[in-house]
Amino acid sequence: MTESRFHFSEEKPLRWGVIGCGSVTEKKSVPAYKDTLGFRVDMVMRRNTEKAEDYAKRHNIPKWTTNADEVINNPNIDAIYIATPPDTHKLYALKVAQVGKPCCIEKPMAPTYEDSLAIYKAFQAKNISLFVAYYRRSLPRFLKIKQWLDKGLIGEVRHIHWQKTKPPNEVDLSKKYNWRTDATIARGGYFDDLASHGLDLFAFLLGDIVDANGFGTNQLGLYSAFDAVTANWMHEGGVTGTGSWNFGTHHRSDKVEILGSEGSIRFAILDEAPIELENASGHQTLEIPHPEHIQEFHVENIKNHLLDKAVHPSTGKTGLNTNWVMEKILGTV
Structure with a gap:
């Protein structure tokens, strides 16, 4: 620096x-x-x-x-x-x-x-x-997961999977305008808004995503953007990933699982949920609450970066890679 x-x-x-x-x-x-x-x-x-x-x-x-x-x-x-x-x-x-x-x-x-x-x-x-x-790259909850991975507590990481579903909300059903589901602003709809958080975090935890593919569709016809997306990807080093995001199901779910050669880690990206570690030593569950103002640590890291005390984990370079991954999944690059 x-x-x-x-x-x-x-x-x-x-x-x-x-x-x-x-x-x-x-x-x-x-x-x-x-x-x-x-x-x-x-x-x-x-x-x-x-x-x-x-x-x-x-x-x-x-x-x-x-x-x-x-x-x-x-x-x-x-x-x-x-x-x-x-x-x-x-x-x-x-x-x-x-x-x-x-x-x-x-x-x-x-x-x-x-x-x-x-x-x-x-x-x-x-x-x-x-x-x-x-x-999320700056939140203690996800930094603990990174610590588990860096310590090798689940051995060699093999695969990550995320399932995110939710029913259509009142705005969706009423067909009122919502920029988040306007294909001219967000072609992937809620995928652009919500999945970007997880895909970006996965790159932080497991290394950059170097290839990705997938497809999106509109199953409900409530708005112009996609309401269902599925994807496959690969991180540098060979860890594979899969994801499914559907915004027309009967229930809400937010489940991530990282599979390793000696254990697994389970957590949620968007929901308030504990993080879980399972390996030969047993099963550990931790509740790590988010701060009242969820960008607190992100903003503190901006300050430290500008003062040359540390490098911020979420920069233009990392954000650019996340956009590339999302477009690879949607088939636009």
Whole structure:
């Protein structure tokens, strides 16, 4: 690591601007930025005037706007967090890269690998820090699983499988507009929104995914995006993986199992569930709760990265690989 050009503290914090103030920012992310020592949130943007002003007042943020350019170009804003739907990530990210500010982008990085690559190259060309909000790489629950794997507690890892299912929700059944199931924004539907978390985490736990394939279909006809996806993939080193995501079943499930030569590990990606280790020593179950603001450790790691104290586990490079994997599964690259 080289010496960082960022020097911030409680007395002179790094000032963040937020583009997009939807539900993900209410509890999961923005409070984490506000609570991180040395960080503060000074400005937010939302296209709706009343909602932007209300958000700023509720979160005690001094400035708000309906114009993203006012956040990006503000000389009193040091870094940008992009929390809009994925179809505008590239538009805003390229502008942030142009002005040379560190940036964190909500996941997925963009709707397509091509757009993600353009974002990655823009920040790489200027040697600016780029993060993607795959915060599970920083959560204690999943770091414990990585520790089990690194210690070889299930021997040589052979295979990983994830089954994620849920029934259609009221919005789906009413056919009301939802950008998460609009094929022009998220071709894979909930797969893009939810499976990206798991596939990204699997690369963190088991090494990069180097090949993948699969197919998607729309079984229910409730929206334009896929509602069922299946996949096969391979990690560097030869570990194989399979996954099935179906959003029209009668029940909800979220089950991951890692199979090794001497044991197995079971856990959930999205649900609150214990992690389980089974090997020759017996069966161990651990409850490791998430923090109140789930991006807390992710944001703390951004701070440590910018101070050159550590390398963040979720960067533009890792986020780009996750987009590539998802498009390989959907057959678009």
